[in-house]
Amino acid sequence: MTASADPAGRTCGTLAGVNEAERQALELAVELAARGAGTVLPNPVVGCVLLSPSGQIVGRGWHQRAGGPHAEVVALADAGDAARGATAVVTLEPCNHTGRTGPCSQALIAAGVAKVIVAVRDPWPAAAGGVDVLRAAGVEVHEVGDTDSPAEDVNRVWLTATRKRRAFVTFKAGMTIDARVAAADGTSRWITSPESRADVHRLRGEVDTMMVGVGTVLADDPLLTVRDADGELVGRQPLRVVIDSPGRTPSDARVRNDDAETLIATAAEFGHGRRVDVGAVLSELYRRGRRHVLLEGGPRLATSMLDAGLVDEVVVYIAPLLLGAGRSLLDGSAVDTLTAAHRAELVAVDRFGPDVRLRYTVRG
Known part of the structure; x- marks a missing residue:
C-alpha cells in the first residue's frame, strides 16, 4: 500500500468534555480495537487506554480473541497499581455481563478507576448497563455520544449486526x-x-x-x-x-x-x-x-x-x-x-x- 486517506475526516477532533490527552487516548483506543478484527468475532472489537491523573498513559489493551480477556481487563493488568485514580478511555461501554469472562464494569470499580470515558453505548441488552453501574459506584462517566465517530466505524460490523x-x-x-x-x-x-x-x-x-x-x-x-x-x-x-x-x-x-x-x-x-x-x-x-x-x-x-x-x-x-x-x-x-x-x-x-x-x- 503506497497511500492512504480518510476523506470522511474520521479523527476524534474536538470533543465536548474531553481534554487533549483524553482525545488522543481515544484515538489510540480505536487503533488498538482494530487489532482484534478477524479474531474476536462474534464479539466486538474493543480498545482501552488508561491515563494517570496527569494525563500519562499507564495501561493499554484490546480484546484479542473471543473468550479471552476484554480490553479493560488487559489494560488494568498492564497498569497494575497505577490504575487507581486513573481515567479509562474505552471504545465501547464496559460490559455488565458475566459470560466466559466477568463484567468489566466491576473490574474497573475494583481497580479504583476514578473516571471512564465511553465512546459508544453497548446495544446488546445482555451486556449493557455498565455506565449505570459505574455511576452508582461513584465513578465519573463521560459519554462521547458521537454516532459518526471512529469508535463507531472501527466496530461497525458488530454494532450493526447487533442492532439489526x-x-x-x-x-x-x-x-x-x-x-x-x-x-x-x-x-x-x-x-x-x-x-x-x-x-x-x-x-x-x-x-x-x-x-x-x-x-x-x-x-x-x-x-x-x-x-x-x-x-x-x-x-x-x-x-x-x-x-x-x-x-x-x-x-x-x-x-x-x-x-x-x-x-x-x-x-x-x-x-x-x-x-x-x-x-x-x-x-x-x-x-x-x-x-x-x-x-x-x-x-x-x-x-x-x-x-x-x-x-x-x-x-x-x-x-x-x-x-x-x-x-x-x-x-x-x-x-x-x-x-x-x-x-x-x-x-x-x-x-x-x-x-x-x-x-x-x-x-x-
Whole structure:
C-alpha cells in the first residue's frame, strides 16, 4: 500500500468534555480495537487506554480473541497499581455481563478507576448497563455520544449486526474504471493487481462468512477461501454461503470441498416463493453466531441485496483499465430514476499497487 486517506475526516477532533490527552487516548483506543478484527468475532472489537491523573498513559489493551480477556481487563493488568485514580478511555461501554469472562464494569470499580470515558453505548441488552453501574459506584462517566465517530466505524460490523439482528454485509468487487467486472468474452482474471488480491485475502481473513450467488459458482468455480500468495490456506476459514434458489450448485464444485464449511441456501430451506429470502439467510447466520458477510458476487445478487437494504458497505478495487463492454458491477436494479438511487458515503481511500480501493458506507 503506497497511500492512504480518510476523506470522511474520521479523527476524534474536538470533543465536548474531553481534554487533549483524553482525545488522543481515544484515538489510540480505536487503533488498538482494530487489532482484534478477524479474531474476536462474534464479539466486538474493543480498545482501552488508561491515563494517570496527569494525563500519562499507564495501561493499554484490546480484546484479542473471543473468550479471552476484554480490553479493560488487559489494560488494568498492564497498569497494575497505577490504575487507581486513573481515567479509562474505552471504545465501547464496559460490559455488565458475566459470560466466559466477568463484567468489566466491576473490574474497573475494583481497580479504583476514578473516571471512564465511553465512546459508544453497548446495544446488546445482555451486556449493557455498565455506565449505570459505574455511576452508582461513584465513578465519573463521560459519554462521547458521537454516532459518526471512529469508535463507531472501527466496530461497525458488530454494532450493526447487533442492532439489526442480522449479519453485517460488505459487498466487495474488483472492477475497471468503467465499472466492468468482466470483459465481453467473460474473462475476469485478473482485473486487479496482485497487491489488491493480497488485500482481498486479508479482508477475507477478517470476516466469518463469504457469500456468492450460484451464477458465480457456475461461471468461475471459486474456492472462497483465505490463501497466501502461493495459494496455501491461511488461518481460520470463513463459512461459504451460496445463494442458490433452485439448487444448481454442482456436486463437484470447488466450494463444496473440505477446505471450509459450506451452506447452500436454497428456496426449499430459505424460501420466499421460488426464490431465496436473503434477509432470512442473514438472520439465520446471526443466530448461528456469524456477524460479517463478505459478498463477492455476482452482479444480480449484489443488486437485489442492495435494493432490499441488505448491503451495509461497499469495498471496490478499481484497476487502471477501460473495457467499454462486458459485465457491469451491478445488474437488474429496481432503481429507475436518479432520485431513487442508493446513497453512499466515502469513508476511506487506499492505494494498492496501480489500483485504488474505495470504502463506502451505504446510507440508503
